[in-house]
Amino acid sequence: MSNALALAAVTAVLQSYLNAVYNNPSSVLGSVSVTAIAPDLIQGGIAGGGNAPLQVNIFLHQVTLNAAWRNIEMPTLAPDGQTRIANQPLALDLHYLLTAYAPEDSQAEALLGLGVFFLHQNPMIARADIASALAALPPSYPAPFATALGLSGLADQVEMIKITPATLGREEIAWLWTALKADYRPTFPFQVSVVLIQPQNPVFAALPVLQRIIEAKPLSPIPTLTEADPPNKQPVACLGDTVTVQGAFLNGTSAVRLVNPQQGLQSDITAITNATNVSFKFGIPNPVLPSPQLHPTDLPAGVYVVSAKVASDGDTVDTNGVALAIAPKIDASWAPGTIPSGLNVSVSVPCAPYLRPGQAVQLLIGSQAAPADTFDTPTNSPSFTFANLTATATPVPVRLRVDGIDSPIIDMTAKPPKFTGPSVQVT
Structure with missing residues (x-):
C-alpha cells in the first residue's frame, strides 16, 4: 500500500510522462514547460503576450473517496472503540485539469491535443513506469522530497493506477475557474483512480484457529x-x-x-x-x-x-x-529465550525464504505486532522495531507474517492441536 505522499507521487509521475511527450526531440512545438501548480500562479506569467512560453499545467482540483474500496476492509477498531484490529486503507480518486497555455494561434489546441491523445493511449500506468519516473524526478523536486516520493509505495500498491476522462458541464467549469481566480484556458478534465493509502499502525493480532470442523468437497466430470x-x-x-x-x-x-x-x-x-x-x-x-x-x-x-x-x-x-x-519460516537457530520490554525495542529474526522489497512483513510476539524496518534489497534477516513492547507473564509464540501469511506455530498432529515453534518471554 501507499503512504500519504502518494497523491504528490501521482502528480509527479503524470508530470514526468507529459514532459517526455512535449519535449520529444521530434516535436514541432519546440520547448514546452510542464508544471503542476495552481492556475492563478500562472496568470501573471502569460501577461507578456507573444513572449510568453508554451506551457502545459496539470492541477489536482478535487480528491474524492473511491466508492468501490471505501467499505472493502473490516472495521478499524474493536467494539470497545480502542483496540485497533485493522489498518483500513484510504481509497482516493484524484481529479485533475490538464490546461494548455500558448501566445500564438492554435498552439494551445495543439498542446491540449497531444496531452489528451497521450492519456487516451496510456489509460493504465505500469508499475515499472511509476518506479522509473519517481527515480528520475526533475530538478524542481528537491532531493529530500524526491527521495520521499520514491518511497511512497505507489508502484507497489495492490490496485493499478488508471486514467479515465471526466466531464464537467458549463456551470461546473464556470464555477471552478471563478474559484481559481484565473482566466479560462483550453482544459481537459480527467480522473486518476485509485490511490490506496494505508497506515502502518500496530494492530492486535489474534492467534490462529486450532481446528476447523466443516468442509465441502464438490466433484466435477472434468479434471x-x-x-x-x-x-x-x-x-x-x-x-x-x-x-x-x-x-x-x-x-x-x-x-x-x-x-x-x-x-x-x-x-x-x-x-x-x-x-x-x-x-x-x-x-x-x-x-x-x-x-x-x-x-x-x-x-x-x-x-x-x-x-x-x-x-x-x-x-x-x-x-x-x-x-x-x-509461509515464511523462522530459522530453528533463533532461540533468544527472553527479550527486554520497553520503548523502541529492536528485534532481528533469521528466516526463509528471502523477503523481497515491497512485501508487507510483520513480527508478532504473542498479540504484539511490529512492521519490518525498511529494506531495499532481498533479506533473510529482517529487523523490527516495537514502539512499546510490554512484558508477558509467560513465554508466548512468535510468528513472522509476510503478505498476510503467518509462519506455522501449531502442531496439528497432536490431539488436541497445540502451539509449538519459537517462543519468547518479554521481561
Missing part, C-alpha cells in the same frame, strides 16, 4: 482440483514440503503451475508423485543456496494459485486453480 493440502494437517506449506492435491479425474497429471499474482511470479513443477485419479503430490523447491541473491526458481512467501496440466483424450487440459499459502 478438477478441490484443495491443496500441506503436510501434517498444516494450513500452510513451507519450502521443502510435499503438498497433496485433491480432486477428480487427475490421471495423467504431468505438471503443476504455481502463480503468485501479487509478485507476478509463475513456476512450473514437473516432479509429480503418487498420482491417482483423485490426488497427486508435488514438492515445493527449497531455495537455491548458498547464494545471498534471489534465484529465479526461489518462491517467496505468499498466496499462490495451484493448477495442474492433465493429459485427457490426447490433449493437455489446464484445471481450475486452488489456493495454497507458502
